[in-house]
Amino acid sequence: MLDIYEFYDKMERNKIMLSFKGDITSELLTSILQIMESKLDNLQEEPKIKKKVYNVLVECLQNLYHHLDVDVNDESEKAKKYRSAIFMIGKIGTEYNIITGNYILNENVEPLRLKLNKINVMSKDELKEYYKEILNNDLFSEKGGGGLGMIDIARKSGQKLNFNFVGVDNQYSFFSLNIKIS
Amino acid sequence: METLLIEGSAKTPTIKFDAEQGVIEIKGRSIPENSIEFYKPLIDWLEKYSAKPKPSTTVNIQLEYFNTSSSKCILDVFKKLESINKGGESQVIINWHYEEDDEDMSEAGEDYQAIINVPFKMVMVEE
Numbered sequence: 001m002l003d004i005y006e007f008y009d010k011m012e013r014n015k016i017m018l019s020f021k022g023d024i025t026s027e028l029l030t031s032i033l034q035i036m037e038s039k040l041d042n043l044q045e046e047p048k049i050k051k052k053v054y055n056v057l058v059e060c061l062q063n064l065y066h067h068l069d070v071d072v073n074d075e076s077e078k079a080k081k082y083r084s085a086i087f088m089i090g091k092i093g094t095e096y097n098i099i100t101g102n103y104i105l106n107e108n109v110e111p112l113r114l115k116l117n118k119i120n121v122m123s124k125d126e127l128k129e130y131y132k133e134i135l136n137n138d139l140f141s142e143k144g145g146g147g148l149g150m151i152d153i154a155r156k157s158g159q160k161l162n163f164n165f166v167g168v169d170n171q172y173s174f175f176s177l178n179i180k181i182s
Numbered sequence: 183m184e185t186l187l188i189e190g191s192a193k194t195p196t197i198k199f200d201a202e203q204g205v206i207e208i209k210g211r212s213i214p215e216n217s218i219e220f221y222k223p224l225i226d227w228l229e230k231y232s233a234k235p236k237p238s239t240t241v242n243i244q245l246e247y248f249n250t251s252s253s254k255c256i257l258d259v260f261k262k263l264e265s266i267n268k269g270g271e272s273q274v275i276i277n278w279h280y281e282e283d284d285e286d287m288s289e290a291g292e293d294y295q296a297i298i299n300v301p302f303k304m305v306m307v308e309e
Contacts, residue, residue, distance in 0.1 A: 026215050030192055033213075047309065048283050051247070055286065058213050058249050065215055066251075128293070135257055136297050148250035156286055 011090075014097070019088040023080075024064045032061060036089065043091075052181050053096050055156050059149045060100050060179060061087065069105040069172075082172055095182040104175040109165050112175065119150055120160045127155050157181050183234075186227045194220055195245065199227050204236030208259075209244045212252040221255035228262040235272045239263070244279035244307070245287065253290070260298045267300045279305045 011019065017039055020032065036057060040050045070083045085102035104112065122130060131151045154161055162178040183201035190196035195210035206228075214220050241263060248256065260276065267274035276298075278291035288304065295302040 029215070034192065047281070048285075051284060051286065055247060055249075058247065062213075062215060062249060062251070128289070132293050132297060135253060135293065148253060152250045152253075 014088075014090050015092050016088050016090040019086070021086045022084055024061070024068070024083075024085050024087075026065070029061050029065060032087070033058065049096075049181070052156050053098075056098055056153055056179055056181055057089065059153050059156075060098050060177065063149050063177075064100055064102055067102070067104075069103065069108060095180055098179040098181070099176065101174060101176040103168065103172045104165070106167070106171060106173055109173050109175070113163075113165065116150060116161050116163055119154050122154075124155070124158075127151060131155060153179055183230060186223065188223075197224060199224065199231070201231055201236070204239045206239065206241045206263075207244075208256075209242070211246045212248040212256070214249075214252070217249070217251040217255045221252075221258065225255075225258055225262060228259065228266075232262065232266045235266045237272060239266060239272070239274045241274060241276040242279065243276065246281075248290075257294065257297065260294060260300065264298050264300050273301075275301045275303060277303045277305050279307050281307050281309050283309070 018032065018035060020028070022028075033054070037054065040053060045053070064085045064087065068083055068085070070079050072083070082103040085100065087101075088097075088099040090097045090099075119127070119130075131148060134147050134151065150161065157179050159180050162180070164176045166174045166176075168174050185201065186197060186199035188194070188197035190210040193211065193214045195208050195212045198205070198207040200206070208224075212220075243256075263274050263276065266272055276294075278294070280287035280291060288306075291302070291304050295304075
């Protein structure tokens with residue numbers, strides 16, 4: 001039998017406030033954002049931190065929504081599995097941790113790794129210039145994301161993007177992102 | 183020309199585009215997944231307005247949150263306004279509101295200010 005206490009204890013030790021695994025829909029994002037907003041209000045978090053956490057949360061969740069490498073109309077069991085994603089937010093001390101994980105096609109791993117590494121070596125001012133450059137280049141990605149999300153997350157969190165790829169099979173890898181805000 | 187009114191929601195801002203007054207307002211939060219869809223009627227309205235704008239157009243942007251997909255659409259709105267801002271016969275001013283301690287929102291205003299060529303005023307709002 002699944003040891004639920006082990007699950008609980010792990011989440012408790014990581015001070016997880018909210019977590020979700022499954023299909024990412026627009027309605028789900030609305031609910032998660034509402035829950036998190038009231039949790040941040042209840043914690044009487046200072047407005048500045050609250051806004052940063054909320055902003056980064058929006059971008060992280062919408063990344064999951066926009067960048068799934070699986071056709072949303074494909075109802076096969078395989079498609080359903082690879083469409084599923086995970087999201088967690090926790091707070092240890094004064095630091096918030098936002099963690100996301102989703103499947104990504106193997107062929108998309110290297111381009112994403114390059115993009116994130118490029119962002120990670122940029123200074124605050126370089127990120128600002130890069131953001132303005134992408135903002136002003138008129139191109140929206142086909143998924144409507146705009147390509148600004150990760151740059152914005154790096155700017156607002158003020159920290160390096162902590163990420164990892166795990167090979168799953170000959171088609172997919174699992175991409176995880178851990179953003180810290182303090 | 184008809185006033186464009188859209189009531190705000192949990193993910194979209196309140197819109198009031200008033201051609202008679204020459205006042206354009208976007209207030210609240212703009213975090214929809216599909217921003218292009220939301221902003222399309224706004225761009226269409228401005229397109230029509232640009233044919234016969236008021237001598238003076240005031241734009242009030244007062245956003246609590248906006249996502250990156252909205253940020254491109256907001257730039258599109260500003261670019262339309264840029265085409266209306268022709269000096270003597272038709273002037274535009276953008277008032278970018280931000281809360282006192284919201285550095286990110288004030289910086290976002292500066293980013294737009296650097297890109298577009300329209301008089302841009304940063305307005306600090308006390309919480």
